[in-house]
Amino acid sequence: MTNESKPKLAARREFLAKLARTATCAGAVVGAAAALGVMQNVAAKSESKSTGGSFPTKDYDWTKHQWAFGVDATKCIGCLRCVEACKTENNVPRNAHQFRTWVERYVYLEGEDKPRIDSQQDPVNIEASGSEKEYRFANRYKDAKVEKAFFVPKLCNHCNHPTCNQVCPVGACYKTEDGVVLIDHDYCIGCRYCVQACPYGARFFNEEHGVTEKCTWCYHRITKGLQPACVEACPVGARVFGDRRDKQSPISLFIRNNRVQVLKPETGNGPNVFYVGIDKEVV
């Protein structure tokens, strides 16, 4: 060390300093690029669909369909057969607090600005049906002057950018190639983050099975060419289901022939349940 001349040492020190600066800059650039990459991958809109061969049966190719749902609120009569059908078809717990689909009633009384809203789970309605296992809207406004009233069926919106899917820590919740959001009940850990994340209240936790549950558009039926149970049970055709790839399917016609809207578009979730005849108060 002592033999080395001072300029030589200074040069070495300068070189090392330069090296350190370069490394710092390079590190910063790599870090920023990595951060950018991460951000792109976890952002709400970049969630990829599940891929795979034919699923769930060899007769069904999920790359050939794009399912969607329509609700014509002007037709719904609030009979709740859809709710009954869903509970039966999907083995949904028979109580007044857990639903894969439900129907809301909006009633504007004379002289009131805001609607009175209830659904089949309202205690008054449960009392009218006489049981938590059967559903009926009580005729609670028969003595009031009703200005406007309508029913709105609700279900999972099978969003293009599902928040529930985004927040699942294990990937048990996924979006299929044909546009359905499903939950793998053998993999769900039951943390309920998805229940919190869904803006539509479409999910619930099944205590008995320890997993989250929600509407699947009766995936076990639609992949066999059948309609979802609620659609089949609706006596007035208020619920419409079909393949958007097929331009003549009921849903394609529904969307083409009507001015449709979705719920809570401001969330950016891109819902796939399209509504006709709902009001500004419907959320």
Next chain:
Amino acid sequence: MEPLINAVPYTGWVYPNETIFEWSVLIAVYPYLTGLVAGAFTVSSLYQVFGFQRLKPVAHLALLTSLCFMFFVPLPLLLHLGHPERAFNSTLTPHWTSAMAAFGYIASFYVGLLMLEAWFAYRPFIVENAQNKKGLLGAFYRVLTLGSYDVSEKALRIDQKWILWLAIIGIPAAHGLHGYVGFMYGSLKSREWWSSDLMPVIFLFSAIISGVSLLAVIFVVSSKLRKIPIDLACLKGLAYTIWGFIMVALVLEGLEFANIVYKGREGVEMIMEYVTGPLLVPYFILQFAVGAILPFLWLSYMIWRGTTGRALIIGVTTCAVLVLFSVFMMRWNVVIGGQEISKTGKGLMFYQLPILGKEGVLMSAALIIAPFLVLVVLTRLFPPWEHEATTSSSLHAS
């Protein structure tokens, strides 16, 4: 068998599925514990990294406290899961778009870091006991030496370097851990009460004040129990730290609330009805007035008047207890409060806290008390107060 569900009462219009409260008190306990960990670690870092000499008497205690509480952080989550046996799925096959997916990694990394730092900090003590103690206890310390008996000055200097760097890495790790907990709530757009960019920072600062307060209480109580005079300079240092951070915490929380009210987006009427109704006492009175503003004013007064002696001890301890309570109320008001406001923006629910059961009061209390019991055991095995002798070659002396 009928599934066990507990529906909550509500007013207005709420989605049918919302009538079952999904995130219970345990999910409020979880960020509370995490916050205490991050806060306690801050104290140890203030000494190790930033050279706050007056915090030296609590530096090792801070490390032990942080470690004890960290052991219990995953427990409320595990108790809450529908399938706790699948908990490791999130670590084995993490779904990276989820804010929750990294928890296993961040938490494990942090536990590892804490244990490593504690090991270096206690190495001279461990070696000493490994050589002097007999029997099972001696064997315990001998295992902990990991075969390294070198306590020469050179070796200790290397240890100090490790401690410094681990403490430096620990700062972003501890605060990342907690900021990330805040992000879990703040990033959800489904609830106006949660959906805030400020949420991670609010969580962070409330974490710091809670951890420092915890340490102040433990310091005073342990000194009393050991019948030694309380180091007033150290206590004052802790008081300054609480005072400094509580200001930021208060401003942030105030800003957050002001933002919600000022923006007045859809559903704000329900939020206003909520905060002026059911949340009036827990939020404005308990969390803000009693838990934050009162200790802030009291601490300000003591700093202004240069209070010392018994009055200082009583004042700081009371303030610390109030802050601990306030931060718990903050967690409660975020986690439970957020769920009490319906996603419809047209209704409110009322959570009923059960006494018994795995998500009840007793379990929550047990989860908060358990770390203290472990801390008592750990302070017996690794006395944090005898360290002036063993770490004479401390970082700042060198």
